Amino acid sequence: MVKLIFYGGVNEIGGNKIFLQDGDTRIFLDFGKSFSRRAYFFNDPFLVPREIEDFLELELIEPLEGVYKIPASNGSLKLIDAIFISHVHADHVDHASLSHPMIPIYLGETGKMILESLAVTRFRQIDNDLTESQFHTFRTGKTVKIGSLEIEPIHVDHSIPGSYGFIVYTSSGPIVYTGDFRLHGPHAEMSWDFLKKAQQVQPVAMISEGTNAFATTFLAESEIEEKMEVLINSSPGLVVVSFLFKDVDRYRTIYRAAKKTKRKLVLSLKHAHLLRSLSRDSKLSSSLPIFEDEDVLFLVRRKGCTLDWEIDLYSQLEKMGKVITAEGVHSQQEEYIINLNLFDLPELVKIKPVPGSIFILSLTEPYNEEMELDYERLTHWLEHFGMPLYSLHSSGHILPHHLKEAVEFINPGKLFLIHSEEPQLLARYLAGSAKEIILPEKGREYQL
Ligand SMILES: [Zn+2]
Ligand SMILES: [Zn+2]
Numbered sequence: 515m516v517k518l519i520f521y522g523g524v525n526e527i528g529g530n531k532i533f534l535q536d537g538d539t540r541i542f543l544d545f546g547k548s549f550s551r552r553a554y555f556f557n558d559p560f561l562v563p564r565e566i567e568d569f570l571e572l573e574l575i576e577p578l579e580g581v582y583k584i585p586a587s588n589g590s591l592k593l594i595d596a597i598f599i600s601h602v603h604a605d606h607v608d609h610a611s612l613s614h615p616m617i618p619i620y621l622g623e624t625g626k627m628i629l630e631s632l633a634v635t636r637f638r639q640i641d642n643d644l645t646e647s648q649f650h651t652f653r654t655g656k657t658v659k660i661g662s663l664e665i666e667p668i669h670v671d672h673s674i675p676g677s678y679g680f681i682v683y684t685s686s687g688p689i690v691y692t693g694d695f696r697l698h699g700p701h702a703e704m705s706w707d708f709l710k711k712a713q714q715v716q717p718v719a720m721i722s723e724g725t726n727a728f729a730t731t732f733l734a735e736s737e738i739e740e741k742m743e744v745l746i747n748s749s750p751g752l753v754v755v756s757f758l759f760k761d762v763d764r765y766r767t768i769y770r771a772a773k774k775t776k777r778k779l780v781l782s783l784k785h786a787h788l789l790r791s792l793s794r795d796s797k798l799s800s801s802l803p804i805f806e807d808e809d810v811l812f813l814v815r816r817k818g819c820t821l822d823w824e825i826d827l828y829s830q831l832e833k834m835g836k837v838i839t840a841e842g843v844h845s846q847q848e849e850y851i852i853n854l855n856l857f858d859l860p861e862l863v864k865i866k867p868v869p870g871s872i873f874i875l876s877l878t879e880p881y882n883e884e885m886e887l888d889y890e891r892l893t894h895w896l897e898h899f900g901m902p903l904y905s906l907h908s909s910g911h912i913l914p915h916h917l918k919e920a921v922e923f924i925n926p927g928k929l930f931l932i933h934s935e936e937p938q939l940l941a942r943y944l945a946g947s948a949k950e951i952i953l954p955e956k957g958r959e960y961q962l
Contacts, residue, residue: 516686516962518719521576523932524956526550527725528605530933532691536684539661540594542581543680543691543721545619547608547641548574553884562639566612569641575612576957582612593617596660598667600693601677602628603760608642615646620658622667623651624676624795628760631791634823635784654678654707668708670695673761673910675798679708686962687718690924694723694933696909697916700735700763712924718962720926720948724934725911733908735767741906742771742874751871752847753777754854754901759785761910762792764876766801769810772851778809780838780852783824786812786831811838813852816864840864847871856888859895873901878909914943921947928962930954
């Protein structure tokens with residue numbers, strides 16, 4: 515008999531933590547951070563959790579022995595066997611930092627490279643510090659055996675490289691887990707590789723994300739590029755683009771739009787660090803022109819370089835003639851596309867955007883209160899500098915009609931819908947696509 519318990523990703527986007535037990539073998543599929551519950555009590559960077567007791571007290575994690583860094587009540591701790599990470603977005607991996615350091619964590623090679631770069635460049639906190647974790651990497655299609663289970667990771671297309679879905683072969687039959695995925699992205703064929711294998715094994719259950727339900731824009735990455743080109747060509751001033759630096763597909767899109775419009779692209783040092791790490795990935799490196807391209811530059815922020823990694827990277831990039839200051843951008847604004855996110859907005863004070871400058875928001879729409887506040891703050895800056903905002907985004911998550919197509923294609927015995935704020939809506943929309951649709955309750959045990 516197989517037991518499934520969902521400790522996160524229930525009625526929320528992210529925070530996936532799926533416990534799976536088959537006989538004596540116990541694993542977790544993903545081990546993410548729940549943004550909504552965390553934001554209920556905390557606000558970065560100063561009001562942050564500091565010890566594991568904070569998480570337990572505020573019910574940000576369950577008091578599970580053998581999982582977290584919690585001492586055993588009876589003195590003997592039997593650890594779970596493994597944690598499998600589908601991709602390294604915070605809502606799928608960050609709580610691995612709170613797991614017992616002896617529990618092996620399995621993830622893709624690219625995901626590990628991204629985490630290694632983030633370990634250097636991001637502000638380290640108790641719930642993102644993975645430096646003690648024991649990582650083991652897997653490859654697409656190569657099965658990993660853990661106790662009585664076999665876990666087969668298969669690549670999928672998502673807004674971060676190194677994303678996987680899993681097929682878990684259990685004593686009750688195969689269970690497929692999509693992780694986060696999409697079928698309208700630039701690498702849809704990877705998601706189809708996963709779906710085809712999932713269909714072949716005739717799973718008893720499918721666990722799927724259901725992020726998109728409302729205000730879903732149906733744009734392909736190529737359409738973003740075309741529209742971006744039109745906007746850049748019609749702007750006589752500075753073009754600012756806001757996007758997530760871990761979204762390598764979006765970086766490529768913006769890079770191509772910059773080439774076509776003959777503008778130079780200005781990125782952050784943090785971005786340079788990540789791209790340098792990913793250039794070791796043979797599958798990605800050829801499509802990530804950065805250091806050899808003289809039209810890609812890196813911004814030295816107004817506060818300058820203060821951290822060791824920034825100072826090192828800055829001196830290397832400076833020798834290559836690849837650094838620029840806000841003043842440098844100011845003097846020839848019509849020649850640049852610059853990536854600025856919310857925390858970088860004070861750079862605009864020195865850049866002083868000329869009339870005709872625009873801001874392209876190439877990120878997900880705000881879907882919670884905190885994001886709405888950030889969005890409002892962004893509009894205040896743009897109002898001040900006279901910059902209109904355009905939204906150009908293609909979701910990293912599956913669109914509802916594609917989810918229906920995927921579920922009907924796989925035809926699972928049971929469908930568990932998670933990673934969604936609108937699971938009821940999707941269950942009604944998908945009715946009839948699977949034999950049974952289950953909207954799991956947090957902490958409840960489901961048997962297969
Ligand atoms: Zn997610
Ligand atoms: Zn994700």
